[in-house]
Amino acid sequence: MTLPFEFVVEGIPASVNMPGKTYQTWIQTVSRVAQQTWGNQAPLSDVAIRLEIIYFYFKYTQLDIDNIIKPIQDALNQLIYEDDWQVMDVLAQKRDIRGTYALRPTYLPLTAQIEKHQSFVYVKISVISDLEDLTVW
Numbered sequence: 001m002t003l004p005f006e007f008v009v010e011g012i013p014a015s016v017n018m019p020g021k022t023y024q025t026w027i028q029t030v031s032r033v034a035q036q037t038w039g040n041q042a043p044l045s046d047v048a049i050r051l052e053i054i055y056f057y058f059k060y061t062q063l064d065i066d067n068i069i070k071p072i073q074d075a076l077n078q079l080i081y082e083d084d085w086q087v088m089d090v091l092a093q094k095r096d097i098r099g100t101y102a103l104r105p106t107y108l109p110l111t112a113q114i115e116k117h118q119s120f121v122y123v124k125i126s127v128i129s130d131l132e133d134l135t136v137w
Helices: 020-038 065-076 108-116
Strands: 005-010 048-057 087-096 120-128
Touching (some): 048 065
Antiparallel strands (some): 005 120
C-alpha cells in the first residue's frame, strides 16, 4: 500500500461522549472500511503518523470536532499503525456537504461521496518524514 492511505466512511461519526454501543459500532465500522482498503498489510511501526479527518455533514451537526478524533484513532490502532501514540499530527475539520470545495489533489472516492449529499468521514493517514518540519496552519 502506498502512502498516503485514504478512505471514506459513510454515516455520522460517533463522539467520545456517545453511549458505549454507538461508540463501539462506529469503531467497528471504521475498522472494517479501513481493513478493506489496507488489506493484510502489517501495521506501520516505528514511524510518526499524520492523521487527517474531514467530517462532511448534511445541513447541521452538533458534534464537536475534537470528540470525533479519538474513536477514529482507536479504530485504526493495531490495524494501520501499531499504537495511537504514533499519531503526532492531527488535522480535523467539519464541513457542510452542500458547500463548494476545491479538492486538490483529487481523491475519486471523496469526490463521489460528496456528490451523494449524505454525511460521511474522509480519513487520510500519512507518515511524517521529518518531525522538525512543522506546518503552522
